[in-house]
Amino acid sequence: MRPDGRRPDELRPTILERGFAPYAEGSCLIKMGETHMLVTATVEDRTPPWLKGTGSGWVTAEYAMLPRSGRQRNQRDGNRGPNGRSMEIQRLIGRALRCVVDLEALGERQIILDCDAVQADGGTRCASITGAYVALHDALTWMKNQRMIKHWPLKDQIAAISVGVVGKEPVLDLCYDEDSKANTDMNVVMTGAGKFVEVQGTAEGDPFSAETLARMLKLAQGGIAELFQMQRDVLDS
Numbered sequence: 001m002r003p004d005g006r007r008p009d010e011l012r013p014t015i016l017e018r019g020f021a022p023y024a025e026g027s028c029l030i031k032m033g034e035t036h037m038l039v040t041a042t043v044e045d046r047t048p049p050w051l052k053g054t055g056s057g058w059v060t061a062e063y064a065m066l067p068r069s070g071r072q073r074n075q076r077d078g079n080r081g082p083n084g085r086s087m088e089i090q091r092l093i094g095r096a097l098r099c100v101v102d103l104e105a106l107g108e109r110q111i112i113l114d115c116d117a118v119q120a121d122g123g124t125r126c127a128s129i130t131g132a133y134v135a136l137h138d139a140l141t142w143m144k145n146q147r148m149i150k151h152w153p154l155k156d157q158i159a160a161i162s163v164g165v166v167g168k169e170p171v172l173d174l175c176y177d178e179d180s181k182a183n184t185d186m187n188v189v190m191t192g193a194g195k196f197v198e199v200q201g202t203a204e205g206d207p208f209s210a211e212t213l214a215r216m217l218k219l220a221q222g223g224i225a226e227l228f229q230m231q232r233d234v235l236d237s
Contacts, residue, residue, distance in 0.1 A: 026138030030131030034121035041139035057106025061093035105153035122176040126160035157192035188220035
C-alpha cells in the first residue's frame with residue numbers, strides 16, 4: 001500500500017492553473033499532490049552573448065526552492081553561493097524545453113522559465129517541466145499577439161514524471177516518503193510524439209533488471225500521456 005493509497009500506476013491529484021502570475025508573459029502553477037511549483041515565463045529582447053548575430057533565440061530556466069517549501073528551512077541560493085542540485089535541475093528543464101522549440105523562429109530573443117518550489121514533496125523537477133510547457137506556450141502566444149514572431153515555434157509537447165521501485169514494486173509519481181526509501185529512482189522526460197528526451201535513473205539499493213526498467217518506462221509513458229491531456233485541456237480552456 002502506498003502512503004496515500006494510490007495504485008502503482010496512479011498519478012497524484014494534479015492541477016494546472018494557467019496564468020497564475022498576471023505580470024508574466026506566461027505562467028502556470030502546477031500542483032502534483034503536495035508538490036506545488038510556480039513557473040513564470042519572461043520574454044527578453046536579447047540573447048546570450050554567444051548567440052548574438054546568429055538570428056537564433058534561446059530558452060533557458062532557473063530553479064529554486066523557497067526556504068520553507070520543504071520539511072526544514074533551506075537557505076536561499078543567493079545566500080549560500082552556487083547550488084549544484086539547483087544548477088543540474090535548471091539545466092535539465094532548459095534542455096527539455098529547447099527540444100520542442102524552433103529557436104530560429106524566436107529571432108534573437110530569450111525566454112527565461114523561472115521554476116520555484118512553493119511546496120516540495122518529491123518530483124519538483126518533473127512538475128517544473130510539465131508546468132513550464134504551459135507557461136512557455138502562453139509566452140509564445142503573447143509574442144505572436146505582439147507580432148514578435150511570424151511562425152509558431154512550438155514543435156511538440158513536453159512533460160516529465162518520476163517512477164521508481166519501492167519495496168519490489170515499480171510505482172509512478174513518487175512522493176517524498178516513497179522517494180526517500182526507493183530502491184530505484186528515475187525521472188523520465190518525453191515529447192508528445194512519444195520520444196524520450198532524458199531518462200535519469202539510479203539504483204540506490206539493489207541494481208534493477210532490464211525487465212524492471214521496461215516496467216518503469218511503461219508506467220512513465222502512461223503517466224505522461226495523462227499529463228499531456230491535462231496540458232491540452234488547460235490550454236484549450
